Amino acid sequence: MRKHSLDRWLLTAILMVLLSSSSFAAKNGAKKKKKNSKEVTYDGTSLIIDGKRELLYSGSIHYPRSTPEMWPHIIKRAKQGGLNTIQTYVFWNVHEPEQGKFNFSGRADLVKFIKLIQKNGLYVTLRLGPFIQAEWNHGGLPYWLREVPGIFFRTDNKEFKEHTERYVRMILDKMKEENLFASQGGPIILGQVTKHT
Ligand SMILES: *[C@@H]1O[C@H](CO)[C@@H](O)[C@H](O)[C@H]1NC(C)=O
Numbered sequence: 421m422r423k424h425s426l427d428r429w430l431l432t433a434i435l436m437v438l439l440s441s442s443s444f445a446a447k448n449g450a451k452k453k454k455k456n457s458k459e460v461t462y463d464g465t466s467l468i469i470d471g472k473r474e475l476l477y478s479g480s481i482h483y484p485r486s487t488p489e490m491w492p493h494i495i496k497r498a499k500q501g502g503l504n505t506i507q508t509y510v511f512w513n514v515h516e517p518e519q520g521k522f523n524f525s526g527r528a529d530l531v532k533f534i535k536l537i538q539k540n541g542l543y544v545t546l547r548l549g550p551f552i553q554a555e556w557n558h559g560g561l562p563y564w565l566r567e568v569p570g571i572f573f574r575t576d577n578k579e580f581k582e583h584t585e586r587y588v589r590m591i592l593d594k595m596k597e598e599n600l601f602a603s604q605g606g607p608i609i610l611g612q613v614t615k616h617t
Contacts, residue, residue, distance in 0.1 A: 456605040469543075469602070469609060478505035478545060482554065483533040484514050488526065491533055495540050505609070506537050507545040509552045512587055513562040524594070531598050538600075538607040545610040548591055550584045552614065588613060 458470045466473045479498050486494060498506060514528045524530060537544050551574050552560035561573060571579040592611070600606035 454599065454605040458602040458605075458609075460602050460609045467609070476505045476543065476545075477503045478507045479503045480507050482508055482511075483530060484511055484527045486527070488529055488532060491536050495536055495542070499540050499542060503542065505543040505545060507547060508533070509547045509554050509560065510549060510591055511552065511556065512549050512560050513558060515591070516562050516587065519562070519564045522590075531594065531600070534595075534600050534607060535598075542607065543602075543609045544600075544607045545612065546595070546608055547612045547614070548588050549614055550587060
C-alpha cells in the first residue's frame, strides 16, 4: 500500500480510528498499558503493527449474512485458508432500523463477531460505511434516513454528514467500550469511512 495512493478519505478514516483510540488511551493514562495493546501506524511502505511491518491477507465476512452459530466455523476456515485479517462492513440499517432504536443482538451482534475473530488471533478491519457496496438493501442506509428534511445521500450535504457522524461515533464508542481497538488490546487495526461521491 503506497502512501500516495491512499485516498484522502481513507486516510481521514484511519486517522479518526487511530486518534479516537489514542485519546481513549490518554483518558486512561493513569492505568497501565492494556495487556496485548498494539500500536498501529504506517509509512510510505506499509502498515506497522507494534513496530513490525505487516502484510495483511484479508478476507470479507459479513456477519448478518450468517448466524452466530456459523461464525466460529467460518472464521476458522478463513484462518486455515491463510488469512490474518477479517474485514467486514458495518451495516447501519441492521443496527439502527428505526431512528434511535439500536439492535446489536443475534446476527447483528457485531461485538460477539469481533471477539470471535480476536479469539482466533486474527486482525479486523472495520468498514463503517455509511454507504456500502455489498448487494445489500438500500446500500446499508436506514430507510428512515430518507425522511430527514433536506437530506441528500452520498454528497456534501449537512444533514447526511451529521447523521453519518452520529452513526460512526456510535459504532466507534461501542468498539471502545468493549476494548476492541488494537491500542486497547483488541483486534481492530483499521477503520474505513467510505467516500461519499
Ligand atoms: C436484530 O437484527 C437481527 C439481524 O438483522 C434480526 O435477526 C433480529 O430479529 C433483530 N432483533 C430485533 C429485536 O429486532
